[in-house]
Amino acid sequence: MKLVADRLGHRGDAVAYVSEAGGPSGPVFMPRILPGEEVEGEITGDRMPAPRILTPSPDRVAAPCPHYRTCGGCALQHASDRFVAEWKRAVVVTALAGQGLEAAVDEAQTSPQRSRRRATLHGRRTKGGALIGFHGRASDALVAVPNCLLLTPALMAGFPALEALVKAGGSRSGELALTVTDSTTGLDVAVTGGKPLDAALHGMLAQLAESQGLARLTWEGEVVALRQPPLQRFGAAPVAPPPGAFLQATEAGEAALLAFVTRTVDGAKRVADLFAGAGTFALPLARQAEVHAVEGDAAMIAALDKGWRAATGLKRVTSEARDLFRRPLDADELRGFDAVVIDPPRAGAEAQVRALAASRVPRIAMVSCNPVTFARDARILVEKGFTLDRVAVIDQFRWSTHVEVAAQFTRS
Known part of the structure; x- marks a missing residue:
C-alpha cells in the first residue's frame, strides 16, 4: 500500500x-x-x-552514526537538525494550545554531538568477554556502540572499565544496567543487575575501580570503591551527588537552563528552589540571592548543603528534605520569597503549582521535561493571574523525541 x-x-x-x-x-x-x-x-x-x-x-539526511539502524539510542538521525528543532518547538506550542494557552516560544537550543555526560548503558557477558551498549529499537537485543556520537569522550574512554566490571560481576543469562556519569574527578559508575555482592566480589570490584581509575563505584546501591568524590561544579560550589542522582544530561543544556532561570529571577533577594536536586540552580543563584532549596531526596539535599559550605562568595542557602508531592509548600510558607524556581519530574507538580497559584509569589521560573504536564501546570498558574511571558525549548537529548522546556511566569 x-x-x-x-x-x-x-x-x-x-x-x-x-x-x-x-x-x-x-x-x-x-x-x-x-x-x-x-x-x-x-x-x-x-x-x-x-x-x-x-x-x-x-x-x-544521511544518519551520521553507523549504528543508527540497529541501536535504539537515537530516533531522529534521519532528519535535519533544523527539522528536529522546529518539530520540538511545535510540540511545545501544541501542548500549550491544548490547554488554551499561547506564548512566545523561542527556537530550540540543541546540545552538540558527544556531549551527553550521563547515560545508562547495558552490559552482558559473552563467550569472548563482554558487550556494552544500548538496546535496539523496540527490542531487548543489545547493540554495541563504539564511537557513539552522543556520549562525551570521557564516557567512551570508560568502556574498557565497564567491560571489566561486566566480566567480573555479570552473568551470561542476565544483563547489567550501568549508570555512568562523567565527573570532574573521573567516572562515577552505579551498577544494578549484577551478582550478589559477597566479600570476594567486593574485593575484586574495588581493585578494578582502582586499576581503571573510577572515581566511585556503586554496586546494587552499596558504594564499593571511592577513590575520590565524583564532583560536579554548580556555580562556585563543588558537589558530589549521590550515586545515580539526577543530573542535567549535558553541560550545554544545563548552561542554557541556568541562563534562562537566572534571567527570570534577576533582582530577587530571596528565592525558593523546589525539586532542587543537588543544587543545579540553587547554588549558582546563591551568588545573587538567599536561596531555600527543597528536594525529596535527603541524600541530594545533603550533597547540596555540603557543596554550599565548601564554596566561597555565596549568600545563605538553607535546605530541606521534603516530599513536595505529598506536602507542597503552602502560601504561608511561600510568603517573603521574591521568586520561585521549580523543576519537577515528568509527572509535573500539580499540587505544588496550585499552592504557588494561591500564593503572592511575583515570579516563577519553571523547568520541565514533559511539555504535556508543563502545559497543564502552566494553565493552573495563568488561571490564577500569572502571565506566561516566554518559553524556551532546550534539547539536551539530541536526535531523540525528548523535549525540555523552561518558562517565565509573572503576576499580572
Whole structure:
C-alpha cells in the first residue's frame, strides 16, 4: 500500500491515515519516515514496519552514526537538525494550545554531538568477554556502540572499565544496567543487575575501580570503591551527588537552563528552589540571592548543603528534605520569597503549582521535561493571574523525541 506521511507522533514515528471502505480512518505508524514522504509497504495492525521511500522529504539526511539502524539510542538521525528543532518547538506550542494557552516560544537550543555526560548503558557477558551498549529499537537485543556520537569522550574512554566490571560481576543469562556519569574527578559508575555482592566480589570490584581509575563505584546501591568524590561544579560550589542522582544530561543544556532561570529571577533577594536536586540552580543563584532549596531526596539535599559550605562568595542557602508531592509548600510558607524556581519530574507538580497559584509569589521560573504536564501546570498558574511571558525549548537529548522546556511566569 502507498501512503503519504502526515506528521510525526510523539515517539518519532511518522503517522499516516488510511480509510477502510465505508468505515472511519485510522492511523498507521511508520519508523524513520518524515512528514510529506510517500512510502510503500505492507501494513500489519496499525504499523508499516518496513516502509520503502518513494518520495523523500527535503529534510531527510544521511544518519551520521553507523549504528543508527540497529541501536535504539537515537530516533531522529534521519532528519535535519533544523527539522528536529522546529518539530520540538511545535510540540511545545501544541501542548500549550491544548490547554488554551499561547506564548512566545523561542527556537530550540540543541546540545552538540558527544556531549551527553550521563547515560545508562547495558552490559552482558559473552563467550569472548563482554558487550556494552544500548538496546535496539523496540527490542531487548543489545547493540554495541563504539564511537557513539552522543556520549562525551570521557564516557567512551570508560568502556574498557565497564567491560571489566561486566566480566567480573555479570552473568551470561542476565544483563547489567550501568549508570555512568562523567565527573570532574573521573567516572562515577552505579551498577544494578549484577551478582550478589559477597566479600570476594567486593574485593575484586574495588581493585578494578582502582586499576581503571573510577572515581566511585556503586554496586546494587552499596558504594564499593571511592577513590575520590565524583564532583560536579554548580556555580562556585563543588558537589558530589549521590550515586545515580539526577543530573542535567549535558553541560550545554544545563548552561542554557541556568541562563534562562537566572534571567527570570534577576533582582530577587530571596528565592525558593523546589525539586532542587543537588543544587543545579540553587547554588549558582546563591551568588545573587538567599536561596531555600527543597528536594525529596535527603541524600541530594545533603550533597547540596555540603557543596554550599565548601564554596566561597555565596549568600545563605538553607535546605530541606521534603516530599513536595505529598506536602507542597503552602502560601504561608511561600510568603517573603521574591521568586520561585521549580523543576519537577515528568509527572509535573500539580499540587505544588496550585499552592504557588494561591500564593503572592511575583515570579516563577519553571523547568520541565514533559511539555504535556508543563502545559497543564502552566494553565493552573495563568488561571490564577500569572502571565506566561516566554518559553524556551532546550534539547539536551539530541536526535531523540525528548523535549525540555523552561518558562517565565509573572503576576499580572
